[in-house]
Amino acid sequence: MxxxxxxxxxxxxxxxxxxxxxxxxxxxxxxxxxxxxxxxxxxxxxxxxxxxxxxxxxxxxxxxxxxxxxxxxxxxxxxxxxxxxxxxxxxxxxxxxxxxxxxxxxxxxxxxxxxVNGAALAEGRWGAAQGLADFAYVTVGTGVGAGLIAGGRPIGGFSHPEIGHMRVARREGDDWPGSCPFHGDCVEGLASGSAIKARLGGSPARLDEEDPVWDLVAHVLAGMAHNLAVTAAPRRILMGGGVMNAQPHLFPRIRRELTRSLAGYLALPEMEDFIRPPGLGxxxxxxxxxxxxxxxxxxxxxxx
Structure with a gap:
């Protein structure tokens, strides 16, 4: 070659x-x-x-x-x-x-x-964010993290963003304390693969897509996407990682939850284009x- x-x-x-x-x-x-x-x-x-x-x-x-x-x-x-x-x-x-x-x-x-910054750069260079200067790449796997690209470069100040450790509004009736050793019920403590395993006492891979835990996960990830949309205003949010790659049914759930949460406040692109899987898998x-x-x-x- x-x-x-x-x-x-x-x-x-x-x-x-x-x-x-x-x-x-x-x-x-x-x-x-x-x-x-x-x-x-x-x-x-x-x-x-x-x-x-x-x-x-x-x-x-x-x-x-x-x-x-x-x-x-x-x-x-x-x-x-x-x-x-x-x-x-x-x-x-x-x-x-x-x-x-x-x-x-x-x-x-x-x-x-x-x-996550590396994956975001790859998606901008070769993947589903080509041609975009402002976007986010989120990974949902063992943990949760995000690379935020603004003006074509990863953002950062005193450190890099730790999006997985933000807190979001909990779904009514969900009072599980979360699994993050630092913050308990942050996004990573509620929606990561390790959090799902800790909540259920077993691997999320064994769960049927109709299991109610996925609605809880989608609610948390939509809350994270809401916060990204109103603070960083990315043109696209790509969601990858082991959990998202194995559970594609989460995408329509997250889009519905995000639409409900934003309540028409922002003029977003079409939701199917705004929340997408990474092009590089x-x-x-x-x-x-x-x-x-x-x-x-x-x-x-x-x-x-």
Whole structure:
């Protein structure tokens, strides 16, 4: 296969697994290798370093590396802890240096961002947000997170947004306390895959689509979308991740709940176009790491 550009490497570091990918984009993925994200950060990062070096020798030269990580993470390039995972609930990963350590593995231009920002960048470059400068990518999986793109770039201030930890109005009669160890009944504590499992005592995969828990989940996710619509005014909200990919019946439920919640206040696009699945499907995350690498390479070569 002829290359459409220089070879890039990406690391999508998720809470349960890590994907190492080499390629130039969705039409040119040379290889993907997955490893478990164990509770021993040192061992997991050592595996990733070895994979990157092996891929560089076997397939390289790799021009740049992108790391898209679960968080929270420090994205301030002036900070001494840039590239660190900070106060995560995942055992063994708090205050762990991911960005600088993996950058040293290849010694190439390296970008570091959140997993959801990476996926959002990939959707804008190759997926269902092409041509849009202002949109959101939401993942609903083990946790809940969102990448917000404004003017073509991820937004952030002192840190990156933690949309999954906002609180929304609860559905009447739902008084379950939630599963988030920090905030209890935030969006992640009510609507993530781990929250559904904690609420029911079993995997959400076994649930019929008519189970009433899905109406509760849709209510929470619509509340999150309401808040995104009235604060960030995205032109589109893409919803992916393990829960959304496995439960497509949630989309019409969320659209109905959002329409009811907004009560005609905003002049939104057609709801089927406003709330949509990602165009890249479950490849949004790994390709997000490649998008971060592409941006890092462009930044390294741009005139100072």
């Amino acid at each position: 002829s290359r459409s550009g220089e070879l890039l490497a990406g690391v999508e570091l998720g809470g349960t697994k890590c994907v190492c990918i080499v390629g130039t984009g969705p039409d040119d993925v040379a290889t993907q290798i997955s490893v478990a994200t164990g509770d021993d950060a040192e061992a997991t990062l050592g595996q990733i370093e070895a994979i990157l070096r092996d891929l560089d020798r076997a397939m390289g030269p790799i021009a740049a590396l992108g790391v898209a990580s679960f968080g929270p993470v420090d994205l301030d390039p002036r900070s001494p802890t840039w590239g660190h995972i900070t106060s995560t609930p995942k055992p063994g990963w708090s205050q762990v240096d991911v960005g600088r350590r993996l950058a040293r593995a290849l010694d190439r231009p390296t970008g570091f961002d959140t997993d 479950d490849m949004a995350g790994p390709l997000g790491a490649l998008a971060v690498a592409a941006d890092a390479l462009a930044a390294a070569r741009s005139p100072r």
